[in-house]
Amino acid sequence: MAQKTFTIDSFPQGYYMSWFVTTQAAYSVTATLSDSSQQYFSNTKTSTNIQPPLAQGASLIQGSNLKLLVNIPQSSSLDSSINTYAITTDTGAIVGYGYNICIEDSGDKDYNDVAISLVAWRNKG
């Protein structure tokens, strides 16, 4: 049984956040995004077909300690490739942040079993 928690430390409270989560996994995958104020989503999917996404949506970040929990009970261990980034203006000012997390749940090392894209902007609309 394997699960991993990723803390999303660069997303400030009050930013506007979007999420997009896909899976291509034979195992059952549950992903949960939450913070101190609420749970934004908690969905489960079991399919090697990338469609439909496990989750997609957007919300204002209302609490602190934002974290993403990925639970794959049939997997013995999870590995992840994580890319974080800042969204900058033409002058280098930071106006948002992002995470791309790609997870390997078995041994073929294609890191496509779960893919999570999280983006948070200072402004909405």
Place this chain on the structure above:
Amino acid sequence: MRNPRSIRFTPEELRANNLTVDPPPADSLFWRLWNACLPIAQQALATAFIQGINHGTLDPVKYGGFNVGDAYYCFKGANDYLAAASRADDPVLKALLLKKYASYEKYNETFPEVWHVRDASSVVPTETNIQYAQLEADVASHMDPVMCLVVMIPCEYLWYWLADQMYPPQPANLYAPWISGNHDPSGAYAIGNYLEVYQKAHGAIDYNAALGIYTAAMNFEKENFAGATQVVSRYVI
């Protein structure tokens, strides 16, 4: 003047995380790794770049080129330490990784104004810049997050050690602020001491794995200095 590139802890942060900036114990992982790589540090000291800083004779164009290349590493580094922090369970380890991230973020804010570099994509990196940043990215993503402290120490301590070999600088040396600004090992010592605390709580860190990462980082540091003066200048006055 202190070097904003390196990590510095406030007294409050030291107290909150039970850290000390005394030199780590003689038999600590910190010194075992450093002693094993001392020849690489001496090679870095002998580079034309560092000796140019020592004697105030370094071509400012090459100093500038080095700093722009370093921007690539620092922009990438911020993202890597944030990625590692996202996986860290130990609260002090997480705090240290986020401190390093914040330190880079603050330093990186100076690049647009000082060097007119917006982000990593604005830089034409050297192969060493690319490989060094990739090493940190690989450690941050795939290895135990504590290994990010191991890969961080060469950046933190080597620059101090180099400055210490040249300290105090001649007041007329153009690069005296570089020497004085790097002449503070407190951040590196705090990390070294924490590694001992961490191992007592979580078990011994694999020395050979740590040495492999540390040696690679030390070599990239040295190659960065060595490459900075090997570039053929197209700048003609």
